[in-house]
Amino acid sequence: MSFLKIYILLTGIMITWGLNVSVIKILVAHTQPVTITSMRIFTASLIVIIILFFFGLIRLPKKSExxxxxxxxxxxxVFHHYFLAEGLTKTSASNAGLILGMGPILTVILTMIFFRKKPTLIKLLGFICGSLGVSFTVMAGSGGIHSINLGDVDILLSILSQALSFILINKASKTMDPRLLTGYMMLIGSFILFAISLWKEPEGLSSLATAPPSIWGAFFFSAIFATALGHMSYNYAIGKVGAAESSIFLNLNTLFSLLGAAFFLNEALAPAHFIGLIFIVSGVLLGSGAIEIWILQRKNKRLSA
Incomplete structure (x- = not known):
């Protein structure tokens, strides 16, 4: 698959993940958060395994994997979803959004540490633009950033654990199909999260029984499209273009989350959101390598002419 197709795929995933934020807000309003998360990820893992079975990609992991x-x-x-849920109960939405927006930068730093791979000046500028864009959109939606507290530490641990997982997935993709890795990760992680939910949320299962039928439509949308197909495709992209290049698209998640909230939850958009949009799109074009590829193609055409 060409880089252009991978970038289109990543953009589609970010649209789904952005809309999924509104869907999850609806889900947790009617159920216990850790319980519904464990059930959603378990359902997604089964879908991933069924898809891979039909493609003949199922195999047991090697000892080295x-x-x-x-x-x-x-x-x-486990860590990403647990710390995210804990942090959101203690900190503001603006603080959480800004810290989560550090994901691409953290991934670049970890890539430099583990792979000794330095980003080009254009890509580094893209990551900075993306971070500025996330800052504009989040602060515009919540009226500014508040004081740091223990919830901010939980959010930082959440995004740090996710960034570290991107490095592991990138390394594992050398011998194992990232889509198969996704299925195993989700299956194991859902069981651990479910065990945590039994401890933290003793009445979690009963909250599922009393949820209205419409909630299950949202549940299956989130499980199938955002969690199963979304994470399977994203991890596949990491194996093709790299962890740092894929992570820059996470900036689009903030944008589509805001659009989804405006459409589904009737939340207002401010002019500063559109300033953030300009920075985010510029950051994705620069940080993903799309601009560098375009410059290289033009240079090759001139040389061949």
Whole structure:
């Protein structure tokens, strides 16, 4: 698959993930958050495994791959979702959004540490633009940033664990299909999250029984499209273009989250959101390498002419 197709795929994933934020807000309003998250990820893992079975991609992990399977399950599923849920109960939405917007920058830093891969000046400028764009959109929606507290530490741990999982997925993709890794990570992680929910939310299962039927439509949209297909495709993209290049598209998640909230939850958009949009789109074009590829293609055409 060409880089252009991968970039289109990543943009589509960000649209789904952005809309999924509004869907999850609806879900947790009627159920216990950790319980519904464990059930959603478990459902998604079954969907991923069924899809891979039909494509003939199912196999047991090798001994050398077990570290990546369990490490990815803990970082990408358990730690990320647990600390995110805990942090959002203690900090403001603006603080959380700004810290989550650090994901691409953290991924670049970790890529430099683990792979000794330095970003080009154009890509680094893209990551900075993307971070500025996220800052504009989040602060415009919540009226500014408030004081740092323990909830901010939880959010930082959440995005740090996700960034570390991208590094593991990138390493594992050398021997294991990232889509198969996704299925195993989700399956193992959902069981661990469910065990945590039994401890933290003793009445979590009963909250599912009393949820209105319309909630289950939202549940399956989130499980199938955002969680199963979304994470399977995103991890596939990491294996093709790299962790840092894929992570820059996470900036679009903030944009589509705002649009989804405006459409589904009737939340207002401010002029500063559109300033953030300009920075985010510029950041994606620069940080993904799309501009560099375009410059290289033009240079090759001139040389061939």
């Amino acid at each position: 077990l570290f990546y399977v369990f490490g990815g399950a803990l970082l990408s599923v």
